[in-house]
Amino acid sequence: MDRNPQLNKNGELQHLLSIEGLPREVIERVLATADSFVGVTEREVKKVPLLRGKSVFNLFFEPSTRTRTTFEIAAKRLSADVINLNIAASSQSKGESLLDTIANLSAMQADIYVVRHASSGAPFLIARHVKPHEHVINAGDGRHAHPTQGLLDLYTLRHYKKDFTQLTVAIVGDVLHSRVARSLIHGLTTLGTPEVRVIGPQTLMPSGVEALGVHVYRDMREGLKGCDAVVMLRLQNERMRGALLPSAQEFFKHFGLTADKLALAKPDVIVMHPGPMNRGVEIDSSVADGPHSVILPQVTFGIAVRMAVMSMVGGASA
């Protein structure tokens, strides 16, 4: 791939494909823009006219009701027209190629494509083929990236901890299969977080992960020591049934977050999770619902961050 296609010639956000390659100023601008939308979503009338008359297409090539819902809400609160397309059940089954599908939607005068796809890189491919006034937002591609989740994680950290350059953050669990982990690590590094740790069993740790600038821990208690924030990853059910893990019980014993283990982190540690949670597998309910948990505020901030990204690429700032 030539240059990072996410920015236009003026260095403004054109597409959001991955946090990797996003300059620090752009990430900070997303977070600052999201600040203003957190206020909007708390108002009686939770709507601003920034994308009125714009067409947002939710293109979900794999189902994800939760993620689709967050984008749908964010777009509607920006007053956009939203069209939900579940593509698995559609043209793809008629043998139409991804790029023909996009060319068709583009001819219908789309403004923003929110793309979820099982194949890594699909949103990049689309971004290379759309017209200059069209924008692509990656809502999760294969194991590669989930940048709005990464950005909302960063927003949450900034909200509670202010200064990234003083933080120790641990990411725990199935790092190997997690696009959330990849996106977050890139964001934390870009914003100058001095200590990022990944904790998990060897079978769920990508080889060479140290190259991303993180420290690897096999022992969760060791890894949690002195942390300002703990980000738990979701363990996919299929992993539990597969050969990668002995059992959910065994996983919980070693890598499930309990109050006991959490006590090793800083007293004001915050606990995050991208949802949906497997209670009793990667996290104990007492922690998920406890005083350190900011899991539900993450969801709230996620709407504001998605509104920020959509309004920025949608040229609302023009």
Added chain:
Amino acid sequence: MDRNPQLNKNGELQHLLSIEGLPREVIERVLATADSFVGVTEREVKKVPLLRGKSVFNLFFEPSTRTRTTFEIAAKRLSADVINLNIAASSQSKGESLLDTIANLSAMQADIYVVRHASSGAPFLIARHVKPHEHVINAGDGRHAHPTQGLLDLYTLRHYKKDFTQLTVAIVGDVLHSRVARSLIHGLTTLGTPEVRVIGPQTLMPSGVEALGVHVYRDMREGLKGCDAVVMLRLQNERMRGALLPSAQEFFKHFGLTADKLALAKPDVIVMHPGPMNRGVEIDSSVADGPHSVILPQVTFGIAVRMAVMSMVGGASA
């Protein structure tokens, strides 16, 4: 369950979970509010801005296109943003609990949840866990209640018959499995209807139904005598295949509403049905489409009643 959670401290509608426990004044206020919306839906521009910027989530844990459509229309005519969630195909399959799903949607700043669930009591459970500014409307839970259907039945009766305290109403068919019947019986009783009859075979009659203040008839001709209104219930297909009934033909012979049987009621009797109808099973087409039928006006009133309930709980009156 402690106190009826449907009212706030000022006695205003906070949630609509069942007609059981709704005070007479509240029911009457719903009906009066619906009056104003019947006018709206007949206008050229069928829209009022009462819920502009509010987020209505249609949470259907079991599919019901018809009911979902009526709530979607009602919410859009109040200018709300509507998000349809078919939960069976979603987070529940990822093992997320009902309350985690709700907590997440709440974090997205929901205003109103319209809930359809196969389990009796699910909307009550949700209502006990949402925030004070959030509202739950039961769109049918198991065999328990379907209060907007009950309210539209009451609206229809009031529209055609004016005074509940003079009425004889018969409810006919599968009372045992009908949440429609339960909701309506409670409403009729609360509004002072002196004579409510239930008519059906013993296998489809709940034991102890008399405790609800109704009279039970096994003989339909006997039960229809002197009625002002006949409410036919839908016979579920699965009952017809099961052991509870000999056959659809046999059922129709004894409990199907024909012009012949209807002649035993008052000359100005009205015929109601919650839909969808099984023509030739619980009702003859000549009656369904005949001069006594108010089945289609029920649908029209149903939109107005749902608009009334949503605008009342949504604080539009504040």
Added chain:
Amino acid sequence: MDRNPQLNKNGELQHLLSIEGLPREVIERVLATADSFVGVTEREVKKVPLLRGKSVFNLFFEPSTRTRTTFEIAAKRLSADVINLNIAASSQSKGESLLDTIANLSAMQADIYVVRHASSGAPFLIARHVKPHEHVINAGDGRHAHPTQGLLDLYTLRHYKKDFTQLTVAIVGDVLHSRVARSLIHGLTTLGTPEVRVIGPQTLMPSGVEALGVHVYRDMREGLKGCDAVVMLRLQNERMRGALLPSAQEFFKHFGLTADKLALAKPDVIVMHPGPMNRGVEIDSSVADGPHSVILPQVTFGIAVRMAVMSMVGGASA
């Protein structure tokens, strides 16, 4: 069928069921109205308030995400409230008849029904039963008609070729199963196109097609000579697997549009296709993406044409 039910007493468009029977003036008015909407869809705010407060029901009795999407976009850009109903999964499975379904939606105060149905004539049946202020738009019924596709084809031809009375147009492929071909042939004839040709193998050509005023060619090279426009039809996958065709490769050899064959048409020939394309079956990619292709502009014009039809029947012109 008595009189063509598409026009009201003043000769204005009441329903759009088929191009067959539409007077020339009405077709021309649709095309002229669409002109104004092409401008709207290119604006920053792609929205006009012509159908504000109107309810448009997308009734898809067979799935077609692509067609549904074009109508949904068109309706939203007219500011209508849009309700998508996938009826296969709904009341029909509860044994409710088509007309009961329509009567119910009508009672919910529908304004426009967009109907897609596997049975030829279903939209006509519906149109005969709706109220005077309700309107039906056929979005494809069996093999019969697909009039908005026909109208957008006419719009495209007019856009590029101006004068229908000077044109030679060839329609190529599976004419037998194509509602697109039928609709277009009627439109071309009505607008005075002097030479309409159909090209395809005998097994995919309706018997007696000449009665529609077209010339039949078995030899594609012969048929393309001197054409101003070539309309390729989609070959359904099921035909390729069936007995009607030897193989996709064989079909492409004889009836696939290649640059080579296209050279026999006029130098400024345009190439059209209703989509989705089977590249390498009915059309070569070099032609589909080549300088003569107007396949993507067709999609753009399709939105404008659907906005035109909806605004005309919706009484926006009143």
